[in-house]
Amino acid sequence: MKYYLIAGEASGDLHGSNLMKAILAKDPQAKFRFWGGEKMAKVGGEQVEHYKNTAFMGFLEVIKNLRTILSFIKNCKVDISNWKPDVLILIDYPGFNMRIAKYAKKNGFKVVYYISPQVWAWKENRVKKIKQYVDKMLVILPFEKAFYKNNWNYEVDFVGHPLLDEISNNDDYTIQLQNNDKPVIALLPGSRVQEINKILPEMLKMVTKYPDYHFVLAGLGHLGKDFYKNAIANLPVEIVIDKTYSVLNTAYAALVASGTATLEAALFDTPMVVCYKGSAISYHIGKYLVDIKYISLVNLILDKPVIKELIQNDLNEVELEKALNTVLNLSNQYLIREEFRKLKQMLGNNGASERAAEIISKIL
Numbered sequence: 001m002k003y004y005l006i007a008g009e010a011s012g013d014l015h016g017s018n019l020m021k022a023i024l025a026k027d028p029q030a031k032f033r034f035w036g037g038e039k040m041a042k043v044g045g046e047q048v049e050h051y052k053n054t055a056f057m058g059f060l061e062v063i064k065n066l067r068t069i070l071s072f073i074k075n076c077k078v079d080i081s082n083w084k085p086d087v088l089i090l091i092d093y094p095g096f097n098m099r100i101a102k103y104a105k106k107n108g109f110k111v112v113y114y115i116s117p118q119v120w121a122w123k124e125n126r127v128k129k130i131k132q133y134v135d136k137m138l139v140i141l142p143f144e145k146a147f148y149k150n151n152w153n154y155e156v157d158f159v160g161h162p163l164l165d166e167i168s169n170n171d172d173y174t175i176q177l178q179n180n181d182k183p184v185i186a187l188l189p190g191s192r193v194q195e196i197n198k199i200l201p202e203m204l205k206m207v208t209k210y211p212d213y214h215f216v217l218a219g220l221g222h223l224g225k226d227f228y229k230n231a232i233a234n235l236p237v238e239i240v241i242d243k244t245y246s247v248l249n250t251a252y253a254a255l256v257a258s259g260t261a262t263l264e265a266a267l268f269d270t271p272m273v274v275c276y277k278g279s280a281i282s283y284h285i286g287k288y289l290v291d292i293k294y295i296s297l298v299n300l301i302l303d304k305p306v307i308k309e310l311i312q313n314d315l316n317e318v319e320l321e322k323a324l325n326t327v328l329n330l331s332n333q334y335l336i337r338e339e340f341r342k343l344k345q346m347l348g349n350n351g352a353s354e355r356a357a358e359i360i361s362k363i364l
Helices: 010-026 038-043 059-064 066-083 094-106 126-133 144-152 162-168 193-204 225-232 244-250 260-267 280-289 297-302 317-328 330-346 352-363
Strands: 002-007 031-036 046-050 087-091 110-114 136-139 184-188 214-219 237-241 253-257 272-276 308-311
Touching (some): 010 162, 010 352, 087 352, 094 110, 136 352, 193 253, 193 272, 253 317, 260 330
Parallel strands (some): 184 253
């Protein structure tokens, strides 16, 4: 069978790669063509485009790069028609993928959506198009199945969260760091250049305030070590590339950009402060459109403010130091980890990728 996958960011590349492995276990002759990153490329197949070229964060950034984005969409449609896959698998990335779903469905291709767009947060009317253009929606957050059923009378499959599989795939997350005698504070500033340029400078203001801690920046290979070196200048921060889980496993606490990384930190029992800052225009537009109580997946799933979220203007030196002091407190760490234990129970059992692959095989 021929499988065409589209992932638009680092987390999608991770989950897409694990899904591809699970598909191969069921269909050893599977052929893949995909938009993604290094992890999907490592599994095999033909890569059309790397997500680093297609990831634009925020309303203003999308408008600035609209011509490029429209060109990518056009090229993707042509590529799908030429390759003629047996199934199209869309992984989150809704601004791009919903347009592709519409085109694919109208042209007779089977469409599976793996990892739902956050329609429960904003653009809920997208569900109308999902029902129209998607043959099967596979969700990974425990509250999403009830949302689709109760609000839209739409049956979706909850397969569990693929991060549980990814983390359990390797039991050894030991790492040799400099200054091993100091407890580690991990810095996870995001995966896109735009967000890193906004968030990392605020995180770095903490380095000289906590000389008894060793700061370790968990960087991503597609950006390169030099990118991070330029950002931290002469500050005493160790840069570790493509070993985020090992860094989190070692860390006493973390400063984490909002997104999948907040859930990853929680699964490693690492207390954290969640950081978000975008362009002023994008933030104010988003604040008007988005209807959620929290921005971190941890707080959303637990439905309470377990971890501190510093958003936009609140992400400043004073507030970040105050929040980090709270997280470093031993009693608070115990309470936070108790909530993380509840979170893990809510996420279900391991095997999300295998369950997703099984559903896809039945559709085919």
